[in-house]
Amino acid sequence: MLTNLSWNYVGRLHNDFLNNLKSINALTLLLNRQRIKLRMALSTLGLILNLIGSVNPNFMPNGDEYAVIIKDTIESLMKDYDVNKYVTIESMRRGNDRAYVITIRASSSLIVRLMIVCGNECEYYIDDRVNRARINANVYFQLVMKALMIMNRVFNIDTPKTLLTHNPTIYGKVLTINRNEVIALSIWDILRLTDVISKEDLTVSDISNIVDTAVHEFLHYILDRKYLVTSTFMRMAKRIPSVIDDGVIHELIAWTLTPHVSKYVAECIKYGSADTVSNTELAIQYPIKRRHALTARKIINELLTRLNGECS
Known part of the structure; x- marks a missing residue:
């Protein structure tokens, strides 16, 4: 996965995302798979929303607007979306660092990926589709x-x-x-x-x-x-x-x-x-x-x- 895709560096991760990352391990994924995938999907979608929305802040929700957007997305993820099927989380070693690849599918052909690499700090990368959308x-x-x-x-x-x-x-x-x-x-x-x-x-x-x-x-x-x-x-x-x-x-x-x-x-x-x-x-x-x-x-x-x- 790391070598087959072209990754574009974005920056360091904020604390909210890091807290969710800490919950990713074999045991928690086994016992709480859907809950963890839901949290990681929301965090990933939030990052992509901010990246694309930063191009034109007039389109970005804020305050009450963002709360409604979050609520609507959560309801859809829980009722109309198969989180277990369409969200995947891979964890692997990358030298002395640990890398995570989060994949989210809207359809069989519409897929986005986020890679997080953690050493002393955690930095994240986006795939070409997200990068071209942002550009x-x-x-x-x-x-x-x-x-x-x-x-x-x-x-x-x-x-x-x-x-x-x-x-x-x-x-x-x-x-x-x-x-x-x-x-x-x-x-x-x-x-x-x-x-x-x-x-x-x-x-x-x-x-x-x-x-x-x-x-x-x-x-x-x-x-x-x-x-x-x-x-x-x-x-x-x-x-x-x-x-x-x-x-x-x-x-x-x-x-x-x-x-x-x-x-x-x-x-x-x-x-x-x-x-x-x-x-x-x-x-x-x-x-x-x-x-x-x-x-x-x-x-x-x-x-x-x-x-x-x-x-x-």
Whole structure:
């Protein structure tokens, strides 16, 4: 593992991480495997979040924001993520030092690694994927900010605060922090896009791919802020939508519109104008009820009228 990968030096480890390192030995891993892997995964994700977020501090959560981000990630790791399967910890001798390699997988192809070498002090290294994400993260941040500004003008709605999270089970989501909805974009969205954002000349397709997650979550934000699902469903079905109704319609609209809005925004960024989008088929992921389809179609048609070629 140490020789097969290219490692990039970052710096010394802080005390919180060192305390977690002390718990790594054969006996504790045997008796408390999941708990230790969970702690090491959180510490590793925190390091990567800080590295990538330091490129643009405006995206970094702080105070109450960070507490919500941590809580959300822990809940996802415990409920939606197989820590034992997707987090590995290797310990080995490296001369007179001890080295640890922590591997975290978001999918079979999306993997990050951190190496820690401890002698008199402990220093850490990141793999090439994390290093390239850190180097090129500003491209991602700048394009996301441009995309949100364009959507703000096109859909005539305030731009929500946008923060980074380190949740490995998502690329993005809308979170409520201090009663305000914010868009949380995962470091894993940047990590999956390292090959794209490192290009010198980005095409419309490249830009669309980069801003896709931010656009998807902004669409959810629009639906919430304007109460579009509730008001439209009540007019058409003559009753208040259930949680299931609301969720199904939300996803129908977001999955249908995201590729079209992402391309529209990308054209605005690239050329300053965009092609009009007038109609699209519903992106049906699973069997749905007629009332869901009708409500989604009504809202989609309303939002599509905004995509008239103007970018401001």
